[in-house]
Amino acid sequence: xxxxxxxxxxxxxxxxxxxxxxxxxxxxxxxxxxxxxxxxxxxxxxxxxxxxxxxxxxxxxxxxxxxxxxxxxxxxxxxxxxxxxxxxxxxxxxxxxxxxxxxxxxxxxxxxxxxxxxxxxxxxxxxxxxxxxxxxxxxxxxxxxxxxxxxxxxxxxxxxxxxxxxxxxxxxxxxxxxxxxxxxxxxxxxxxxxxxxxxxxxxxxxxxxxxxxxxxxxxxx
Amino acid sequence: xxxxxxxxxxxxxxxxxxxxxxxxxxxxxxxxxxxxxxxxxxxxxxxxxxxxxxxxxxxxxxxxxxxxxxxxxxxxxxxxxxxxxxxxxxxxxxxxxxxxxxxxxxxxxxxxxxxxxxxxxxxxxxxxxxxxxxxxxxxxxxxxxxxxxxxxxxxxxxxxxxxxxxxxx
Numbered sequence: 001x002x003x004x005x006x007x008x009x010x011x012x013x014x015x016x017x018x019x020x021x022x023x024x025x026x027x028x029x030x031x032x033x034x035x036x037x038x039x040x041x042x043x044x045x046x047x048x049x050x051x052x053x054x055x056x057x058x059x060x061x062x063x064x065x066x067x068x069x070x071x072x073x074x075x076x077x078x079x080x081x082x083x084x085x086x087x088x089x090x091x092x093x094x095x096x097x098x099x100x101x102x103x104x105x106x107x108x109x110x111x112x113x114x115x116x117x118x119x120x121x122x123x124x125x126x127x128x129x130x131x132x133x134x135x136x137x138x139x140x141x142x143x144x145x146x147x148x149x150x151x152x153x154x155x156x157x158x159x160x161x162x163x164x165x166x167x168x169x170x171x172x173x174x175x176x177x178x179x180x181x182x183x184x185x186x187x188x189x190x191x192x193x194x195x196x197x198x199x200x201x202x203x204x205x206x207x208x209x210x211x212x213x214x215x216x217x218x219x220x221x
Numbered sequence: 222x223x224x225x226x227x228x229x230x231x232x233x234x235x236x237x238x239x240x241x242x243x244x245x246x247x248x249x250x251x252x253x254x255x256x257x258x259x260x261x262x263x264x265x266x267x268x269x270x271x272x273x274x275x276x277x278x279x280x281x282x283x284x285x286x287x288x289x290x291x292x293x294x295x296x297x298x299x300x301x302x303x304x305x306x307x308x309x310x311x312x313x314x315x316x317x318x319x320x321x322x323x324x325x326x327x328x329x330x331x332x333x334x335x336x337x338x339x340x341x342x343x344x345x346x347x348x349x350x351x352x353x354x355x356x357x358x359x360x361x362x363x364x365x366x367x368x369x370x371x372x373x374x375x376x377x378x379x380x381x382x383x384x385x386x387x388x389x390x
Contacts, residue, residue, distance in 0.1 A: 001231075019233070019236065020233060022232075022233075023231070023232045023233045024233065092276075094233075101320060101321050101340050101379065101380070105319050105320030105321065105340075105342075106320075108275060108319050108320070108342060109319050109320070111275070111276075112275055112276075112317065112319060112344070115276070116276070117231070117274060117276045117277075118274060118275060118276070119231075119233045119234060119237065119274070120236075120237045121233055121236040121237060122236070123236065123237040123241065124237075124240075124241035124244070124378065124379065125236075125240075126244065
């Protein structure tokens, strides 16, 4: 089956992509770029990195910019999926939803309206198990956003390795299911080239901060 | 041992609808509905028929006639509830419920009580059953008369794990 994946460039959508590829042909990445920092659905630091990720994986990107107003952004997502259906003949959509019934049910509704299959291969996966699976699968992700105490500036830009998983495991939501962390994937077995960050900046105050990639390039592995 | 019957047509759906149940139940065996044998059912203390993707209806063509003969308690979740309804001559009607919805228990039972939120992912409801719980004016939890066979149209593994634990206890 030809599938499109809702791709934010983070750990969850990258892991979901690898799981989906085991059984199906993932023919496009679908990214909604939200201009609203408060968006429950789509806001992700470094969303523009999906352009490089798409290039590295050799999977085309369907990219839609949304003002991120509640519910209107859902029609923007629907438009993006419709574009993927038209351009790539997808029959279904994959998401990296783990726990959020808010996000999952909205994607399910859109797929139902468009008569598409909807797959959520990480659904209800244990969060610590999810983090270790990243390592097992060779997914290299960095923390690109922290949004809850006690996660501080020291986490920003750091790779999720064993040591980091031990630290994150102490949190209520180790994999950031409550929006505590956001991540950016720089390399994975599905990447033909790894992403090299050449310029970045950190913005941080009172347990909320982002690691923004200002410039990056692909380099041979 | 709890037998979890997988009704998914697609392997990718199993991660979403079968694995979460398996995570909740320590002693379990998973068998696809197309391969369930008498020996599997006899070895089980109880049986759970899992759900599947919204676009998947292949299970409705499956052979579940054993449901009428089994003495094992059965819990059908979403697609599994539809299978039970079909086998016991209840009518399936088109009615989509997707996402968290309020559920109210209307008849005392050993699985659930009170009012709670539950996660729905279904496009069909069961008519003509005696409801144990209702949502949006429709039955969402029912029991086949005089049997320990339950149909649950929402997914208790998402927000109401206690329903599954109450069933397997």
